Amino acid sequence: MLKINQLKASVVGTPILKGLDLHIRPGEVHAIMGPNGSGKSTLASVLAGREEYEVSEGSVDFDGHDLLDMDATERARSGLFLAFQYPVEIPGVSNINFMRAALNGKREHAGLDPIAAKDFLNLVKEKASLVELDGRLRDRSVNEGFSGGEKKRNEIFQMAMLEPKLAVLDETDSGLDIDALRIVAHGVNSMRSPERSFLVITHYQRLLDYIVPDFVHVLVDGKIVRTGGKELALELEERGYDWIKEGVVS
Amino acid sequence: MSAAVKSQPQLGPQRLLAHPASQAKGLELDRQLQAMFPERTNEAADALLTTLPVPHRRLERWKYTGVNGFWADCTRNEATYSDSKGLNPMPIPGLEAYLMVFVNGRYDATCSNLPVAEGVSCMPLSVAEKTGLVDRVLTDMEHTDWFAALNGKYASDGAFLSIADGVILDRPLVIHHRQQGQGSATFLRHALHVGKHAEAQVVTWSSASEDATGFVNVLTTGSVHDGGIFRLDKVQDEAGAVHHLAMESIDQAANSQFCIHTGTIQGLWVRNDLFIRLNGSGADTILNGAFLPSQSEMVDNHTTVDHRMPHCTSSESYKGILYDRSKGIFNGKVFVRPDAQQTNAYQQNANILASREAVMNAKPELEIYADDVKCSHGCTIGQFDEAALFYARSRGIGEAEAKSMLVHAFVADILDGFGVEEVALEVRHRLAEKHGWNRWDEPSEL
Numbered sequence: 289m290l291k292i293n294q295l296k297a298s299v300v301g302t303p304i305l306k307g308l309d310l311h312i313r314p315g316e317v318h319a320i321m322g323p324n325g326s327g328k329s330t331l332a333s334v335l336a337g338r339e340e341y342e343v344s345e346g347s348v349d350f351d352g353h354d355l356l357d358m359d360a361t362e363r364a365r366s367g368l369f370l371a372f373q374y375p376v377e378i379p380g381v382s383n384i385n386f387m388r389a390a391l392n393g394k395r396e397h398a399g400l401d402p403i404a405a406k407d408f409l410n411l412v413k414e415k416a417s418l419v420e421l422d423g424r425l426r427d428r429s430v431n432e433g434f435s436g437g438e439k440k441r442n443e444i445f446q447m448a449m450l451e452p453k454l455a456v457l458d459e460t461d462s463g464l465d466i467d468a469l470r471i472v473a474h475g476v477n478s479m480r481s482p483e484r485s486f487l488v489i490t491h492y493q494r495l496l497d498y499i500v501p502d503f504v505h506v507l508v509d510g511k512i513v514r515t516g517g518k519e520l521a522l523e524l525e526e527r528g529y530d531w532i533k534e535g536v537v538s
Numbered sequence: 539m540s541a542a543v544k545s546q547p548q549l550g551p552q553r554l555l556a557h558p559a560s561q562a563k564g565l566e567l568d569r570q571l572q573a574m575f576p577e578r579t580n581e582a583a584d585a586l587l588t589t590l591p592v593p594h595r596r597l598e599r600w601k602y603t604g605v606n607g608f609w610a611d612c613t614r615n616e617a618t619y620s621d622s623k624g625l626n627p628m629p630i631p632g633l634e635a636y637l638m639v640f641v642n643g644r645y646d647a648t649c650s651n652l653p654v655a656e657g658v659s660c661m662p663l664s665v666a667e668k669t670g671l672v673d674r675v676l677t678d679m680e681h682t683d684w685f686a687a688l689n690g691k692y693a694s695d696g697a698f699l700s701i702a703d704g705v706i707l708d709r710p711l712v713i714h715h716r717q718q719g720q721g722s723a724t725f726l727r728h729a730l731h732v733g734k735h736a737e738a739q740v741v742t743w744s745s746a747s748e749d750a751t752g753f754v755n756v757l758t759t760g761s762v763h764d765g766g767i768f769r770l771d772k773v774q775d776e777a778g779a780v781h782h783l784a785m786e787s788i789d790q791a792a793n794s795q796f797c798i799h800t801g802t803i804q805g806l807w808v809r810n811d812l813f814i815r816l817n818g819s820g821a822d823t824i825l826n827g828a829f830l831p832s833q834s835e836m837v838d839n840h841t842t843v844d845h846r847m848p849h850c851t852s853s854e855s856y857k858g859i860l861y862d863r864s865k866g867i868f869n870g871k872v873f874v875r876p877d878a879q880q881t882n883a884y885q886q887n888a889n890i891l892a893s894r895e896a897v898m899n900a901k902p903e904l905e906i907y908a909d910d911v912k913c914s915h916g917c918t919i920g921q922f923d924e925a926a927l928f929y930a931r932s933r934g935i936g937e938a939e940a941k942s943m944l945v946h947a948f949v950a951d952i953l954d955g956f957g958v959e960e961v962a963l964e965v966r967h968r969l970a971e972k973h974g975w976n977r978w979d980e981p982s983e984l
Contacts, residue, residue: 337931359931359937360928361931361935361936364931364932365934369932375929376923376925376926378930378943378947380948380950380951381943381944381947386935387933389930389935389939389943390934390935391934393933393935393936394934446933450933450934
């Protein structure tokens with residue numbers, strides 16, 4: 289699904305990713321943890337195609353295609369989804385029309401006609417119930433005036449609508465109370481399938497109690513320095529990151 | 539409160555300075571026009587044309603707006619007067635309305651449909667003036683603006699509408715002006731009167747053929763009497779290469795309401811000059827506008843709201859999106875005279891530069907001489923919200939569509955605000971065609 293080889297990337301001249309390797313197979317859930325400033329969100333941004341980030345070396349193969357060769361729109365249409373750490377407010381564009389444009393963009397890419405209004409409405413109902421997003425939030429402007437939890441639920445709603453092959457969740461747990469965390473995790477878990485992969489970026493182990501990963505990677509200073517199973521997350525929670533950082537230095 | 543001595547402010551020609559070269563050009567144009575239209579004379583206007591400064595760059599009101607297009611050769615263009623074939627007289631589909639059609643400034647009776655009702659008087663201005671129903675009175679606008687004075691002299695026709703006290707015009711009146719052919723010097727003058735507690739909705743719609751050039755100089759004089767309501771939707775959709783100067787000179791009496799809503803879809807050179815006087819307390823004015831010039835188009839919105847009496851309100855919102863090498867100008871003057879206590883005036887102007895070469899000049903101008911008022915204003919010029927653009931693209935929405943979406947969201951409140959729903963729909967439709975707006979801009983059927 290995703291093969292990242294020796295990826296190096298910088299933002300305004302500062303190197304952030306310094307030779308990152310990561311392979312994700314279909315159906316797998318990978319978690320990336322790491323201290324602040326290790327490059328977690330940079331990785332998410334580079335994968336989604338944010339243009340401020342410059343890739344200097346390495347390759348990213350996404351489902352047989354060169355991901356780095358595609359712009360942000362093409363990546364999304366090919367089945368990559370990024371749930372934002374800080375979802376953006378777009379005043380004046382209704383959530384529902386936004387999703388219709390997104391869905392039809394994807395359908396156009398796949399050579400399909402725009403979705404019929406009735407089918408679209410049914411799909412919205414089905415997917416919104418998954419994350420308990422009520423009608424009021426669907427009709428409002430994209431993320432405008434949403435609480436932190438509502439914004440994150442809206443991200444998962446969008447993910448459910450677009451049914452990506454690979455979803456990257458960038459600190460989706462940040463700013464969530466425990467109830468919202470449960471709802472978000474339920475939305476993600478109900479989408480797990482043998483064809484769909486997840487890359488869960490998080491600072492804390494807490495989220496991984498709900499979204500149980502197959503692999504946990506530790507990112508330090510732009511490289512993955514340790515990989516293990518879900519128990520690695522527990523160990524990190526207990527011991528912090530310093531022992532790993534020390535291990536890297538020595 | 540101590541009786542402070544306040545100097546009486548003046549909105550007047552004493553600030554204006556003539557420039558010899560411009561003056562010569564103006565007089566030359568006047569001579570040309572006089573030769574073309576020998577039957578059109580007006581002594582008062584003649585006096586103003588010689589004393590008022592002809593617009594030039596060193597006048598603050600014309601600093602950003604070049605007027606060279608007006609000095610080009612112009613014609614009477616009789617040949618195209620009667621040739622209204624290919625013209626769609628009613629530009630707004632599905633609207634039940636009264637209609638007055640003018641082609642190059644001349645009334646086209648065959649295409650028109652006038653209201654006939656008790657208390658409603660509607661006819662071409664030429665007829666109203668000939669029968670003595672109304673006199674050519676020059677307003678403050680002609681006394682301060684050279685182009686307005688030119689209109690006072692040369693406008694020979696336009697719409698005349700007078701609504702008697704307490705009468706409500708049952709349908710909108712659409713005044714459609716069409717510019718066609720080469721170099722036509724077109725003058726048009728509308729006189730619109732809304733009586734006490736009367737109500738009227740008027741739509742002025744300007745169109746032009748692809749090959750049209752020349753200029754259109756249109757002055758709308760209006761009066762809204764005590765408790766009257768007058769709504770004016772103003773749409774400018776001129777193809778070709780026309781210079782279009784539209785002036786509104788409006789007087790409002792106590793407790794009256796005037797709303798003007800301007801949508802500029804296209805036009806090579808468009809200037810809107812609004813001059814609204816609040817002469818009675820409790821009067822309320824709403825003025826909104828949206829302009830979306832592209833290529834090398836220029837759109838200028840100059841507004842003046844003159845608060846002369848206490849307890850009046852005015853609310854203004856203009857939004858611009860400037861594409862390509864286009865240019866926009868906004869100048870919003872709010873004038874609060876010493877007697878106009880308890881004035882509540884709000885002004886907003888927000889603009890997006892959609893291209894690196896586009897230019898916007900914006901200036902709020904508040905002159906406040908009363909001490910117990912609430913006046914606020916805001917002005918922004920920005921670019922596309924990059925974060926929102928990336929967010930949309932990361933959902934699979936193409937860059938062009940994402941931009942259209944943001945643009946549309948930005949002006950939606952103005953576009954939705956026309957007094958006549960069919961006008962709002964048609965403006966939206968035409969903008970969608972011009973800018974390639976997509977499905978999401980249709981009202982959601984969900």
